[in-house]
Amino acid sequence: xxxxxxxxxxxxxxxxxxxxxxxxxxxxxxxxxxxxxxxxxxxxxxxxxxxxxxxxxxxxxxxxxxxxxxxxxxxxxxxxxxxxxxxxxxxxxxxxxxxxxxxxxxxxxxxxxxxxxxxxxxxxxxxxxxxxxxxxxxxxxxxxxxxxxxxxxxxxxxxxxxxxxxxxxxxxxxxxxxxxxxxxxxxxxxxxxxxxxxxxxxxxxxxxxxxxxxxxxxxxxxxxxxxxxxxxxxxxxxxxxxxxxxxxxxxxxxxxxxxxxxxxxxxxxxxxxxxxxxxxxxxxxxxxxxxxxxxxxxxxxxxxxxxxxxxxxxxxxxxxxxxxxxxxxxxxxxxxxxxxxxxxxxxxxxxxxxxxxxxxxxxxxxxxxxxxxxxxxx
Amino acid sequence: xxxxxxxxxxxxxxxxxxxxxxxxxxxxxxxxxxxxxxxxxxxxxxxxxxxxxxxxxxxxxxxxxxxxxxxxxxxxxxxxxxxxxxxxxxxxxxxxxxxxxxxxxxxxxxxxxxxxxxxxxxxxxxxxxxxxxxxxxxxxxxxxxxxxxxxx
Numbered sequence: 001x002x003x004x005x006x007x008x009x010x011x012x013x014x015x016x017x018x019x020x021x022x023x024x025x026x027x028x029x030x031x032x033x034x035x036x037x038x039x040x041x042x043x044x045x046x047x048x049x050x051x052x053x054x055x056x057x058x059x060x061x062x063x064x065x066x067x068x069x070x071x072x073x074x075x076x077x078x079x080x081x082x083x084x085x086x087x088x089x090x091x092x093x094x095x096x097x098x099x100x101x102x103x104x105x106x107x108x109x110x111x112x113x114x115x116x117x118x119x120x121x122x123x124x125x126x127x128x129x130x131x132x133x134x135x136x137x138x139x140x141x142x143x144x145x146x147x148x149x150x151x152x153x154x155x156x157x158x159x160x161x162x163x164x165x166x167x168x169x170x171x172x173x174x175x176x177x178x179x180x181x182x183x184x185x186x187x188x189x190x191x192x193x194x195x196x197x198x199x200x201x202x203x204x205x206x207x208x209x210x211x212x213x214x215x216x217x218x219x220x221x222x223x224x225x226x227x228x229x230x231x232x233x234x235x236x237x238x239x240x241x242x243x244x245x246x247x248x249x250x251x252x253x254x255x256x257x258x259x260x261x262x263x264x265x266x267x268x269x270x271x272x273x274x275x276x277x278x279x280x281x282x283x284x285x286x287x288x289x290x291x292x293x294x295x296x297x298x299x300x301x302x303x304x305x306x307x308x309x310x311x312x313x314x315x316x317x318x319x320x321x322x323x324x325x326x327x328x329x330x331x332x333x334x335x336x337x338x339x340x341x342x343x344x345x346x347x348x349x350x351x352x353x354x355x356x357x358x359x360x361x362x363x364x365x366x367x368x369x370x371x372x373x374x375x376x377x378x
Numbered sequence: 379x380x381x382x383x384x385x386x387x388x389x390x391x392x393x394x395x396x397x398x399x400x401x402x403x404x405x406x407x408x409x410x411x412x413x414x415x416x417x418x419x420x421x422x423x424x425x426x427x428x429x430x431x432x433x434x435x436x437x438x439x440x441x442x443x444x445x446x447x448x449x450x451x452x453x454x455x456x457x458x459x460x461x462x463x464x465x466x467x468x469x470x471x472x473x474x475x476x477x478x479x480x481x482x483x484x485x486x487x488x489x490x491x492x493x494x495x496x497x498x499x500x501x502x503x504x505x506x507x508x509x510x511x512x513x514x515x516x517x518x519x520x521x522x523x524x525x526x527x528x529x530x
Contacts, residue, residue: 177463367469
């Protein structure tokens with residue numbers, strides 16, 4: 001891992017959507033209230049499913065429309081003009097065009113991931129686009145790629161967006177795989193945890209070099225101080241039991257930032273609420289943070305907003321940004337009682353006041369894919 | 379975007395009209411077996427092992443045959459087999475490839491070849507991987523190339 005970047009990577013605009021509502025204010029209010037957003041699914045028929053709960057916005061929002069305003073809002077916050085937008089690449093994290101699976105074969109090329117990203121770039125006046133479909137690390141991988149491009153001096157800025165809105169196909173697949181928490185609550189790192197639940201999530205973030213943002217006099221929201229990714233080389237869909245890839249991703253982010261383990265003041269964990277994944281993530285934290293792993297505050301906010309699949313990286317970056325800037329660490333909801341395999345300093349009961357120097361966002365996915373994003377003050 | 383030069387260490391192809399070997403745990407379509415087959419053919423010819431190898435897939439539509447099957451089952455209200463969950467994202471078969479060949483680098487999926495090559499250059503430039511296995515099922519025939527940083 002090369003820690004020598006030519007420039008700092010700054011976050012100058014961010015917009016987000018979750019089951020708590022549209023906008024950073026709605027997400028912040030939901031996190032600070034600490035009440036899970038799960039409710040019976042009404043968006044589509046779940047009568048034949050084992051579990052009928054998710055964290056969704058009212059109605060049946062359209063992913064194209066939501067991504068459009070999110071990118072616009074993030075670019076507006078960063079005060080990007082028309083020319084700056086046109087020169088900025090768009091990296092989009094999605095499962096795919098929601099229409100693809102029901103398109104006629106001849107129509108499918110118009111509904112591939114590339115066409116979906118191109119359409120969003122066109123609508124929002126952005127430059128060349130690409131699409132990432134790496135499951136629950138799609139957005140965090142896109143953010144890491146964008147950060148590398150900026151740090152190496154290859155681009156002034158990149159806009160990264162990601163979106164997943166709960167829909168019947170993925171819902172049916174997770175239900176068929178018995179991945180859902182049958183008790184209707186995600187319980188990360190808790191004894192008695194029974195699985196995950198899906199949630200709406202989408203967002204857009206503007207990443208820029210310090211020089212590029214400085215030219216416009218922008219006050220950055222935060223610095224993306226470090227990023228790392230690594231594979232488990234273990235199994236198609238189970239995590240390495242020792243959290244091997246997660247540890248290497250986390251270590252990569254920490255070293256790239258030049259941060260000591262003790263400087264990490266908050267961890268927004270992947271924390272899917274599944275038995276194996278939470279235990280593996282605990283070991284990954286211990287392997288990289290040493291004794292500090294027992295005292296650094298940790299929470300998985302998937303217990304509040306649900307699992308947003310390909311959008312997790314950008315939604316949880318927004319959560320981590322709120323923790324860094326807001327001085328209130330979000331709660332690890334759904335907790336019942338300790339599990340000795342997950343001995344961490346979890347934020348329990350209520351949000352915890354704190355002023356972390358660095359805040360870490362972890363994600364993991366099928367394929368043994370792991371990412372870590374480390375935020376610091378700008 | 380990255381100016382780093384790529385060197386192709388090995389490459390392999392798998393013709394569309396040749397059925398790939400069945401892959402345990404993956405059902406219904408040739409998408410995942412094809413990826414495993416062309417990746418294996420490429421890695422068999424690799425110049426020695428290198429654990430720090432990233433695994434990257436290029437696919438614009440993913441496993442469309444399985445996605446279509448699931449959509450039809452959802453619309454008809456019929457049962458979906460649990461294996462479709464485990465193969466519902468393209469990462470899963472990359473995890474199979476990474477585990478079989480001991481590749482511990484980053485795992486990712488992109489939708490077009492040029493972007494994947496640029497992402498691969500970035501991983502090598504930043505020393506996040508020493509090699510990148512890039513499997514491209516948008517190509518015909520499907521291809522896999524093992525890449526490292528060039529010397530020029």
